[in-house]
Amino acid sequence: MALMHFLLLLFAVSIVSADEEPFIGVNIGTELSDMPHPTQVVALLKAQQIRHVRLYDADQAMLIALAKSGIQVVITVPNEELLAIGQSNASAANWVSRNVVAHYPATNITAICVGSEVLTTLPNVAKVLVNAIKYIHSALVASNLDRQVKVSTPLSSSIILDSFPPSQAFFNRSLNSVLVPILDFLQSTDSYLMLNIYPYYDYMQSNGVIPLDYALFKPLPPNKEAVDSNTLLHYSNVFDAMVDAAYFAMAFLNYTNIPVVVTESGWPSKGGSNEPDATIDNANNYNSNLIKHVFNKTGTPKHPGTAVSTYIYELYNEDTKPGVLSEKNWGLFDANGVPIYILHLTGSGAVLANDTSNQTFCVAKDGADPKMIQAALDWACGPGKVECDLLLQGQPCYEPDNVIAHANYAFDSYYHKMGNTPDSCDFKGVATITTSDPSHGSCIFPGSLGKNSTFGNFTAPSMNSSSDSSAYSIHSIEMRICSLVMVTGFLILGVVLI
Template identity: 40%
Template structure:
């Protein structure tokens, strides 16, 4: 009896927590190919200020690794392609590197992953054959130090490693890479390491804008792309690209290897023909990406399997060659000011810059939120006025209330601006706030923080009326509320599991 109860309770915990812990984590790529960046200490403080818990660097620079010490930020460090030859030839080289570049700073600096090489199939010189021997030598060095279970070894890849990526179910690795891919995948599977991939829907759109819609690339599409082989529905390009890799892995019978997105993002500026590279599109992509990773459970082919992702990148990097877009992937300028607002928790308001589509709204529902780039003084003045003379109930943005997080001025001002706007007929003048507010047709509600709307009958829907407004929430938030492939809400699944366990206990 006791053993049966123990088994049931263990099963209950497994089912319960697997149902609620679906989200992945989001980090930032800290590239340094520039001559005008702040010192590593200042860069790390900037990362901390954004509540970012994960970061990736591309080498093992000692000053950078030391800057992350005692911050709690979990770090991915890299061994560049130029070092693959010595690392693959002699175990002593890997041992010496670990002894000098990692062990003196670990665990004060929380190093979780080592990437050996980067996108070797794209490298101008043939380094692919050196990859797996180098990975094995780094792993052996870690094992000697007793760290092989705490620090995982992998390598990053571009989508160029595939021969086919559409439809996703036809995803397959390029056979010309088989000589190193299969032993590398065997290494990953044996050591429980992820397959790391750099995924950029921006390039899919830029290279084929006639076939790939901008909304589909930005997670904004209202339509779905159907995989004709599986019938699975895709609402964004990223999921389709990731599932192409999932199917490629399954095709080689590596079904247990998880995928980690080590780079993805969107440029905020480009050359004249790079019309998709804008701050608005960059903010939209990265905001939707973060919400998708944090709130949603996997991809259509692997629902419920969380992914981790790293946004590229922290700063604009002025020494990168190529088109203008190459130097403008940063969330921040080198002077540490924001290129655009981005909330890495996945819960915040998107304050998109005004444009012709949202400054004048002739019909339909609209909201008023803070303008991206508005000064703190203007936001604070507008917030104080709305919560004071404007007679707005600002209780929801107080501590422990549904709209308090994220705890920043732009988010709180957006909530107050919208409440005043709706209370005063949702008129254009009610969203002025000295130029700090603008109207948008996109619902800024998130989680349990529901932004009020002005109804057709001239009434304002209460901010706490989540049921009435939930259908108007962004698609990523709506998807996050579903906890089952069969449309059963997560709470319903939990209740069903609990009821089943109770019934079994009574039976026993």
Template identity: 45%
Template sequence: MAWRFNLILSTFCFLPLLDLCLGSTIGICYGRNGDDLPTPDKAAELVKQHNIKYVRIYDANIQVLKAFANSGVELMIGVPNSDLLAFSQFQSNADTWLKNNILPYYPTTKITYITVGAEVTEVPTNVSALVVPAMQNVFAALKKAGLHRKIKVSSTHSLGILSRSFPPSAGAFSSHYAHFLKPMLEFLADNQSPFMVDIYPYYAYRDSPTNVSLDYALFQSSSEVIDPNTGLLYTNMFDAQIDALYYALMALNFRTIKVMVTETGWPSKGSPKETAATPDNAQTYNTNLIRHVINNTGTPAKPDEELDIYIFSLFNENRKPGMESERNWGLFYPVGTSVYNLDFTGKGVTEMAAGGNATNTTGPTWCIASSNATEADMKNALNWACGSGNVDCTAIQPSQPCYEPNTLVSHASYAFNSYYQQNGATDVACSFGGAGLKVTNDPSYDKCIYLTAGSKNTSIASNDSASTSMAISFQKQTGFVAWVPASLLMHLLLSFV
């Protein structure tokens, strides 16, 4: 159970009592198209070791289902495209599949979604007409078992299902898929199932680098793309693509269907022409994606809308066909060591390798504004840190201990460091589009105390010790610390009794 409080446009969780906050969820895709992968038991242990709670698999492999028994991990199970014909033709095929592949393991193994078909518009053979009948038969089988309200049925799609995605407000589904799209959307709306989509800004950048900036694809853009029809500002491609889908759904009058991202990510290695496929870019994309999602800020067109995503993928898969990047989307090598470091909580980068290959500093570090940054870049980064970055910038307000010297560099340095420490003190968290600089000398002065990892904002406390004694620390999943008077907290807690 989790309680949600709305205080001054922010959402806080009472973490001392609760393990989780209500809101968006982050999972991982567990593909097995490789001949050097660990056993399902070892894969499940790796997932549990890193506290991953949601996993998508692409079939109903019995060994995988057994491996996740009693793990608490929620599984999304796939019906492959090769089974669509059989599932769509005869109800008995769906009934038998459920009886043999799901019911013996449920609910010991938690199953919450069944995806019927995967990106059917992208496969050479035209199987799209089979999707809805197969979905209906799977749903009917679940209903006979009394599970149709506990296990949702949907199908996954590529962004190619749209004929237009920019500007987002002009998002529209391709007329080529009208024959199965409308009945599928009616099915989703009737059964409160999500529209599932696989979104890859990487491909948009790789295939059109002159039209798409790398920073925009990596959630690092300091500039804004404006939708001319709505005036909404977009700072990353992911949000723009999500909103294009929502506008496409609204254009067909399906306003209640939620969008779920069933695949997204970034490859760590590619062919010589795939210059953006690097470990640094993969880490940057997934780190920024996780922080963006757990902020629960939604998208420009759907602010505060919860968004569930699945990162692709758990392992590099050496048997996948295509370009080199296709075999290098994994967070882990098959031996269990991490390709790069990633923290699913969004609070910072942690050591994910089984044997350990994270880099650690020998002492504390801080992040300040770089003297080489332009005034405009520094100002934009400061505004972002104190806004979307969820930094408490009270200390740099007039009469507060870090207000003087009243300069852009000084104020930006304080805000940059606060964000840096709250998000794991990683190189990525000190980038600010090149405006940040990591240092080993403590920049604190007088009563202005620069945070270090795990410390509280004592610079505000030193200015008003009375208010400190009345406060209790609330912390979002992002690591943002706000100070709430104890009397207000008690009023909020009593309101739930």
């Protein structure tokens, strides 16, 4: 990717809604020294409520373990098998019979990846890729499964040239002899373009031109937004820009109705000395923000009504994978099913919470008005009858001393006091339920105590009620004064609370 297009990646934002229900899936690699048994893998998937997975092969034991799990499965024709299948219709039929027909419908196979990044990793095999795709599809037709199982091939985003601004993106023309027949096939079979997008590598290769926050989906100030000068569309992250670049590249070849599914995206949690941004915090931020981005039903600036379903790379750290240190550290879990980090999620239910305790918490909603949060905090520690002593100076939950952190504790306390009912985590729209434990240091939230926390027949007033504000306790008044001083201080310093 030319360096010049990165010069325009300094600016970005778009928040839109999608009509389709998007999903988050995970890729399951197997290059582990102690690969969990397939039944253990499926147990972890179920515990995390992951309903979409992609396999890099069609392992029989894994397909059997996934049977009747309710999980939608994408299987793969490995690159090393492409030559045989691309040269023999019979070989393709045998592959489909063995790996699809033998397991469907007990195992809910929804798609087949014919190879992976073939055009960029195995150019000599590219000449048989189209045949392999067509032969696999013909075998599905013969088995009357072509409507149930889509066929496509994952492509690297590196085949898209001049990807920013997206409106002038196009596919590497040297690949058109293969790409055009593939796009013809996808369009005629109502399939989708499979695209692997790695903002981590775009960021690393930009030599500092791409801001880290832009790669991690973090909010940017208006003067840092990326604007496509041709369409005036605004971009808030590398991910959306690459998806739209794919849409524009297809449109350049007159294909305008092929949807995109991102088959790989993620961020490494550990790297060598020359990969300083391969960290747990960055991996957590990227994957958490990606998941929220998908579940918020946010499409892209070009297609705001089109959900971009995505498979995260990947479920496990692969300690035996060759290459640099970061290659081994893209996983959400280690081989024992222990989370590498706890994702910061709200609004995604229990999907990929990296938390098998089934605990839920109530916290302030991202982007909510700080003044509204302050009012809800005052109510919780007053008419809401939450014990807020731990938020006083010198107490375990005083730090960090800001309205968001204090509100998180008060909201969660009220939520558990009221028996974890959805209505008790609203606070006039500034609160939300999450599966990520907000406890920190010695500040342990009520949801972390492992108790039912229903507090008998306790009944607290609704925040919408007109309870007498004189019911506030002394510590609530102290908190209000402290919070007012804190907010005033931040305003003086010019810091915006989020």
